[in-house]
Amino acid sequence: MAPFNLTPSDPSTFILMGIPGLEAAHIWIGIPFCACYITSLLGNFMVLFIVGKEQSLHKPMYLLLCMLDLTDIGMSTSITPKALCIFWFNMKAITVGGCYTQMFFVHMLSIMYSAILVAMAFDRYVAICNPLRYATILSNTRTAKIGLVGLLRAVFFTLPGPILLSRLPFCANHTIPNTFCEHMAVAKMSCGNITVNRTYGLVITFVVIMFDVMLVVLSYSLILRAVLRISSKKNHQKALNTCTAHLCVMFISYSCSLFSNLTHRFGEGIAPHVHTLLANLYFIIPPMLNPIIYGVKTKELHEKVGKHLQKVITCGH
Template sequence: MNHLMATFNLTPSYPSTFILMGIPGLEAAHNWIGIPFCACYAIGLLGNFTVVFIVGKEQTLHKPMFLLLCMLALTDIGMSTSVVPKALCIFWFNMKGITVGGCLTQMFFLHTLSITYSAILVAMAFDRYVAICNPLRYAIILTNARTAKLGLVCLTRAVLFTFSGSLLLIKLQFCASHIIPNTYCEHIAVAKLSCGDITVNQVYGSVVAFLVIGFDVMLVVLSYSLILRAVLRISSKKDHQKALNTCTAHFCVMLLSYSSILFSNLTHKFGQGIAPHIHILLANLYFIIPPMLNPIIYGVKTKELRDKVRKFICRR
C-alpha cells in the first residue's frame, strides 16, 4: 500500500486530494440522512462486538460454526467502519476532501473486506452442508484449525483481487476533475476520473464481480440445494424441523446480503433510467444494513448464542 501511495504521489497528473460529494441531489437532506446512517452503524457495532466478545469468552462456543460467525462479525465491523465515519463527516460537517492515500486505503479495505465477506458466507454454507449432510464426519472435516485456515484463504483471495485492481489505477492519467459523486472511494469511481481509456478497469470490475458474486452465489445455492434434498429425506418430523432450524439464520443472512449487493450491482450496470442518488443510496445500504441485521438474526435464531448472551447479561 505504501508503494502504491508513493507511486500515485509521484504522478504529475494525479490530484493531491479527491472530493467526495456524498449523495448528489440530496445535499439539502444530508443532515437528516446522517441520523439513520449513524443509528444503523452504532447498532451494528454493538451487535457485532457482542458476538465477538461472547464467542471469545465462552469456551463452549469455540466451534467452527461460531468461529465463522466471529469472522463474519469482524468483517461487518470493518466494512461499515470503512464507509460510515467518512460519510457522516460529509453529511454533518461538510468534510468532503480525502487525500490520495486516504482514498487508496479506504478503497483497499473496502474491496478486500467485501470480497472476504462473500467468501465467509460460502464457508458458512459449506459448514451447514457438512453438519446436515455428513454429520458423523463433521468433527473430522471441520476442525477449529481448518476453519481458521479457511478464513485465511478467504482473506488472501480478497487481498489478491484488490491489489490487482490497485495496480491498474497506477497506469491511468487523470484530468483536472477530482470530484467523486459518492460517499466513499471505489475502483470504478476513481477510474472514471481518468482522461484515458479505462476499458481494462471496467473489464476487471466485471470479472471480479462475476468471480466473486457469481461464483460465490453459485456455491451457496449448490450447498443449500444439497441441504434441502437431505432434509426432505429425513423421515422424523422432529429431526426434520431441527435440521431446518440450524440453517434458518444462515439462509436469512445470505439472502439479505446477496440480494442487497446483487440489486445494487444490477441497478448500477443496467438501471440507466434510475436517478444517480438511488444508485448511491443502494450502494451505501449494503455497507450498513447487513452489518446491523446479521448479529440480530443470529441472536434470535441461534439458541446457543442467545442463551449465552442472556446468561452474560443476567450475570452482570
C-alpha cells in the first residue's frame, strides 16, 4: 500500500466506507437497516399523531414522549438514508460541509436524547413521590421549557466539534471507516495534532452523558425508596408499572451508547466492522423499539392506539 501524502490539503469530499470488511454483504445489510428505519418512522409518527389528536393525552408525560419521538426520527434520519445510499448505490462521497452538518445533528440529537431521558425520569419521580403536586411542578408549559433547555444544551455542547475539525489540516487520507461522520472518526484522518479533539470527545462522553446517567440513577433510587414504602401491594405494582416502559427505553439506549463509546475508544482488539455496527445500532434500534415499548407498556397510550387501529380496520372493510 502506498504511503499517504503528508502534505496538508483542503479536501472537498470525504469517503464513507460503510462497514469495513463487510463490503460484499452491503446489499443484504441494507435490508434490515431499511426495515428498521421504516418501522421507526411508522411507529414514531403514529405516536405523534395519536398524542396530538387525543386531548386526554395532552399531559407532560406524553409531551416528553413526543419530544423523544421527534428526536428518534431525527437520529435515525441523520444516518440511515446515507447508509442505504452507500449499501445499495455505492454513493460513498460526502462533501466536507455535508459531513460536518451530519456530524452536528448526530451528536446534537444524541445529547438531546439523553436530556429527554433525564426529564422523563424526573417526570416519573414527581408523579410517584409528589403526586399531589404533580400538576403544579410539571405543567405543559414548564415541560416545554425543559425541552427547550435540553435543546440549547445539546447545541452548546455540539457546536465546538465542527469548529475544532475545521481548524485541522487533512492529508491524502479522506476515508472514514463508517456509514456516517462521527467527530473522532473524522479527526483521526487529520495529519495534525488532535489532542484537543480527543479531550473534547471525552468531556462530552463523561461530563454530559455520565452526568445524565447519574441524574437518572438518582431519580430512580428515590422512586424505588418511595415505592418500597407503599404498603398496598396493588398501588406498589401500579407505581412500578408506570416506570417499566421508561426503564426499558433507558436500558436499550444507554447500553447501546455505552458499548459503542467503549469499543470505539478502548476496544483496540475488536474488529472494525464490530465498531461500526455498534455505532449504527445506537441510532437504529432505540428509535425503532421506543414507540413499540411505550405503545405496549403505557396502558392509556395502548388503548388509544388500539382504538385508532380498530377505526382504520373498520374503514378498510
